[in-house]
Amino acid sequence: MGTPGSARARRLWRLVVAGLMAASMVTTMSARADPACKQLVATGNPEYPPFLWRDPANETRLIGANASLMQLLSKEIGVPIEVRYAGSWARVQEEARLGRVDLVAGAFFTTDRLDYMDYVYPPLRETSSVVWERQGATQKYQQWADLKGRAGVTVINNSFGEEFDRFARANLKIATVPSLEQALKMLQLGRVDYLIYEEDPANAYIAQLGIGGLVAASPPVSNERLYLTLSHKSSCNTPEMRAALAKALYKFGRQNVMKKLVDAGIQLWRTQ
Template sequence: MAQEACKHLLASGNPQYPPYLWRAPEDEGRLVGANAEMMQWLSKEIGIPIEVRYVGPWGRVQEEVRAGKVDLIAGAFFTVPRTEYMDYFHPPFRDTRSAVWTKDGSKLKYRKWGDLQGRQGVTVINNSFGEEFDRYARENLKITQVASLEQAIQILQKGRADYLVYEDSPGDAFLAKMAITDIKQLDGAVAKEPLYLTLSHKSACNTPELRGKLARAVYKLSRTTQMNDWIGQSIQLWRKQNVPGQ
């Protein structure tokens, strides 16, 4: 029965994640970017159509995957709680770097997580920066979570937070879109985390056969430099669509 049902897969992901994923300006129900390109390649490899759709903000995406309404996440960090509702495919298809961002003139010097103690941070709700940092932040840091990266950047710019924690490439992309030049990334990574393809436990398509196909495809992709090409193309597309003067 599961095999009969599996004629189509629905994928989603963090919609504020350029150059990996963002909403298409001409069709905001669709996600584009390097990870969307990867999903189209994956579709050909496994022989099943994959639609990459906007279903809401990142927190909503995770809820939809938990419920089995979305089959695949096109890019998620590993956390133990997420293994309760989705399978991870190894190896990861990309390594990412998360950074601390501050306004120009900030006296915050960042070398280690402890340097953030006693200061007010901001990030995006339901975002993970890896199991270790997430745990440290819960126990030791004051980090407000807001609905979107644009909102988090505005809070930092208005001085209502001392720092922002977010990934480097998406952060750069949104600052360029918002024409903000007085926020900078500090040296030293908060975390370097791999991005994985995941499949919902409750997906009607979650069968041993499909898991095997996905695992083989992800392994094949890891042996190439194709992801770098998709990222390069997606940076150019994002700038053309979003950055003033491009």
């Protein structure tokens, strides 16, 4: 059974989404998708609060800011969008590669991903990826070169932008693990010297797990744009669909929709 705070946060979440949907319906729909596409299946990183995480009430679904954005997008383009849990972040990318899902609701740009996904512009949001260290670490991070010779960790198939990814492949020793929780505990226990991950999702997990003594170093490793992507193998990947999605995202960007959804997502995650 949920707590009173959780119930309030869910009510707030529903009110925010309902209000944004109502505002969206006031104007004439400028984006129309290919009428041959009857439904889209979206998924994403399930360890990504406040953007995405598994719904405690139904773990086959994802909730969060990006999931709510898919609801608004569905209304705008006139095509139902189901936001489904598809496994780990590595698995999500494989599902997109195989065409088993249509949309990935939140991915950084890499040239490798262009082999199996189209990026929809404009981006959803800009996020910061940072180096997490133990408080009082003798070696302090200030620039990429400071990570050389130290043991790092991140989550499998994560990207932090083309430039840093190239630097890391050539110069750094970074292990990969299936989950952010595992990576945070490895850092806490001193099994690695640093973790690279996005600031907001890592902060959310640190608070949930009650982990102390970890700090985000400055400056960020990268500031990257987060995109909606469409699988090459999706039967709905047509010029009409790509145009409809892009027009809707442009409209939402002008209305500052994503900020409102992220703020509501943060409140909901904290109560859970």
